[in-house]
Amino acid sequence: CAQPAELLAMQACGVGLWVLDFRTTRFEVSPRFREVLGFEAGVAETQRWDDLFALIHADDATRVAAELENHLDGMWPFDVECRMVTRHDGYRWIRVTGQAEWTEDQRVVRVCGTAEDVSARREAEETIRRSAAQLRESEERFRQMAENMTDMFWLEDTDRRNLIYVNAACGLIADVTVEDFLADPRGIWERAVHGEDRAQRRLHRDRRLV
Numbered sequence: 001c002a003q004p005a006e007l008l009a010m011q012a013c014g015v016g017l018w019v020l021d022f023r024t025t026r027f028e029v030s031p032r033f034r035e036v037l038g039f040e041a042g043v044a045e046t047q048r049w050d051d052l053f054a055l056i057h058a059d060d061a062t063r064v065a066a067e068l069e070n071h072l073d074g075m076w077p078f079d080v081e082c083r084m085v086t087r088h089d090g091y092r093w094i095r096v097t098g099q100a101e102w103t104e105d106q107r108v109v110r111v112c113g114t115a116e117d118v119s120a121r122r123e124a125e126e127t128i129r130r131s132a133a134q135l136r137e138s139e140e141r142f143r144q145m146a147e148n149m150t151d152m153f154w155l156e157d158t159d160r161r162n163l164i165y166v167n168a169a170c171g172l173i174a175d176v177t178v179e180d181f182l183a184d185p186r187g188i189w190e191r192a193v194h195g196e197d198r199a200q201r202r203l204h205r206d207r208r209l210v
Helices: 004-012 031-036 048-051 058-072 121-147 168-174 176-182 185-190 195-209
Strands: 016-021 027-029 078-086 088-102 108-117 155-159 160-165
Touching: 004 031, 016 031, 031 108, 048 058, 048 155, 058 078, 058 088, 058 108, 088 121, 160 185, 168 176, 176 185
Parallel strands: none
Antiparallel strands: 016 027, 016 108, 078 088, 088 108, 155 160
8 A cells, every 4th residue: 555655645636545454344535535426524424345336337337346356366456447426416437546465375455545536537538539520520521522523622732732632533534543643643634634725724723822
């Protein structure tokens, strides 16, 4: 378990602490831990492990129990994020970590751990995930629209003066693959545009890039 100085630092950072003693089955939590769950700091609302575990969302409980069991078996650290019901705010995302102490014959003595409300970070991550999904959907709708057009359609990077996208119609009308069109757009245009129209096309292009 953490040393006194580390415990003070954790408390200062808003991290709750807990200790589960396997010899006495006693479960102790810090005042900050109670605050994380919405209880008054001085009220020992949760003094049994079963009481705490009952606060975990049903969809997360099996995973948390399995992670703790694996840790007690010495497989890997106990570090999970789960939804726990609080007194006033419904379910909140709580990160729970723990470190067991074993005897020489590998019996668990106790587990010391932390509890931290990470709801704000989880909500921010979910917002980013939804925004990314919406962007992908928008890009896919745009791609389908462009690919289904019978007219030539392209996107140009005016700073670098090169094409970054051409639709299938560009390849069909110019009688080349889309990849070839992107690789040599200037040469494709020169070959595709009638000789008598090239001068006018260059004039329009130069005016656009000024």
